[in-house]
Amino acid sequence: MESELGSGSQSNTGQSDHPGDHSRSPPQSQSHGATISTLPREIVVDILSRLPTPSLFRAQFVCRSWQALARDPLLLHLNRPRVASSHDLSIVFHSDPPLRSQLYFVEDVSGGGGDGRNRPASEFHPPFAAVAPDFHLVGSSEGLLCLANALSSHDVYVYNPLTGEYREFPDLEGHQRILKIVFGFGFDEIENDYKVIKIVYPIRNHFIGRGVAHSKVQVCSLRNPKWRRLGNLEYSLEATPSQPLVNRRLHWTTLTRNGRYVGIISFDMSNEQFKNVPTPECVHFLLTGCHLVELDGCLSAAVMSVSGALEIWVMKEYGMQESWIMDYSIGSYLPRDLHNPNNEFNNRSCKDSRILTRREYRINVRVLAMLRNGEILLEYRNRVLVRYDPNHDKAVNLMLEGLPKWFESIVHVSSINRM
Numbered sequence: 001m002e003s004e005l006g007s008g009s010q011s012n013t014g015q016s017d018h019p020g021d022h023s024r025s026p027p028q029s030q031s032h033g034a035t036i037s038t039l040p041r042e043i044v045v046d047i048l049s050r051l052p053t054p055s056l057f058r059a060q061f062v063c064r065s066w067q068a069l070a071r072d073p074l075l076l077h078l079n080r081p082r083v084a085s086s087h088d089l090s091i092v093f094h095s096d097p098p099l100r101s102q103l104y105f106v107e108d109v110s111g112g113g114g115d116g117r118n119r120p121a122s123e124f125h126p127p128f129a130a131v132a133p134d135f136h137l138v139g140s141s142e143g144l145l146c147l148a149n150a151l152s153s154h155d156v157y158v159y160n161p162l163t164g165e166y167r168e169f170p171d172l173e174g175h176q177r178i179l180k181i182v183f184g185f186g187f188d189e190i191e192n193d194y195k196v197i198k199i200v201y202p203i204r205n206h207f208i209g210r211g212v213a214h215s216k217v218q219v220c221s222l223r224n225p226k227w228r229r230l231g232n233l234e235y236s237l238e239a240t241p242s243q244p245l246v247n248r249r250l251h252w253t254t255l256t257r258n259g260r261y262v263g264i265i266s267f268d269m270s271n272e273q274f275k276n277v278p279t280p281e282c283v284h285f286l287l288t289g290c291h292l293v294e295l296d297g298c299l300s301a302a303v304m305s306v307s308g309a310l311e312i313w314v315m316k317e318y319g320m321q322e323s324w325i326m327d328y329s330i331g332s333y334l335p336r337d338l339h340n341p342n343n344e345f346n347n348r349s350c351k352d353s354r355i356l357t358r359r360e361y362r363i364n365v366r367v368l369a370m371l372r373n374g375e376i377l378l379e380y381r382n383r384v385l386v387r388y389d390p391n392h393d394k395a396v397n398l399m400l401e402g403l404p405k406w407f408e409s410i411v412h413v414s415s416i417n418r419m
């Protein structure tokens with residue numbers, strides 16, 4: 001993902017529509033092989049599917065025949081699992097100065113060594129920014145971003161920053177008194193479809209009974225773009241920058257009325273049912289709370305201990321409480337170039353930032369992902385990214401250029417998936 005990020009179009013290269021044109025090729029007697037134009041479609045598609053995603057996106061502008069191949073369902077089917085297994089993770093950063101959100105992109109932070117200084121952050125602008133200049137970043141799944149309008153309505157947009165394509169899902173409820181909205185976004189492998197979950201907590205019904213939340217659940221998808229009601233959910237889910245998708249389920253932590261953590265709730269992307277998930281037997285989970293993340297295909301909970309260490313608990317066998325183990329313990333670490341956040345809050349734009357003022361986002365350390373070399377990617381106080389090597393207990397700051405002073409970040413894997 002380079003200069004064409006968010007463009008959605010590119011000028012014709014002027015090359016021939018016939019890559020096999022022999023006018024500039026050696027005689028057939030010297031080539032001793034077939035040209036790409038003579039290869040069976042299945043072989044050409046298989047070759048193209050092995051390209052890095054940005055290269056595959058650019059390949060469609062070579063000629064009209066390759067443009068058709070780039071839209072071939074077989075190519076998308078072959079490319080998706082290869083992208084998912086490549087671990088070439090990129091990061092999308094979201095910052096929200098008053099009345100205007102900003103998005104930045106940093107390509108491939110998975111490599112080991114160095115400090116990331118040679119990876120500049122590039123700002124990009126969604127094509128719908130004129131009508132929704134301020135938005136929430138809901139999450140990323142299979143190459144697509146989900147964004148929610150943060151101003152007068154809660155319209156939702158699903159957007160591919162590589163191709164520039166997007167889909168809008170207008171708000172179903174219209175203007176009403178809302179205490180909060182919790183979103184979820186993920187890819188349904190069974191239906192081969194992207195789904196958005198929207199849980200609305202009206203003010204009049206937020207807490208009932210013994211401090212249990214009462215909400216309205218809605219869902220829509222790219223294939224079925226109209227919001228459907230799924231009934232009510234009697235849990236208060238925590239709004240988070242992303243929701244880990246593990247075992248074909250999205251996950252949130254649940255809260256009581258006084259903000260205490262009480263459990264983990266999952267949403268099955270196929271049968272669209274909510275279910276309780278066993279929590280780790282960790283006293284810190286109830287005392288200090290946690291945030292959830294997917295690490296190496298497993299549901300994981302990052303818990304801050306009373307000593308200041310960050311414990312990462314991993315559910316090795318999904319759904320089995322006894323399979324929770326504490327895999328990592330990261331000691332108290334503060335990046336040396338991290339400014340005192342209290343001083344920065346004197347800045348007016350900091351005070352107006354939802355990212356910095358929402359209670360549920362005030363996490364000193366967030367675990368983002370596991371990199372292909374086994375290091376763990378961390379975000380400190382919405383200010384700094386750090387790569388942590390658990391084998392050598394060593395932390396290295398990612399000195400990325402061009403980022404704003406504060407941000408929320410999510411892992412993103414580029415894809416050529418179409419709307």
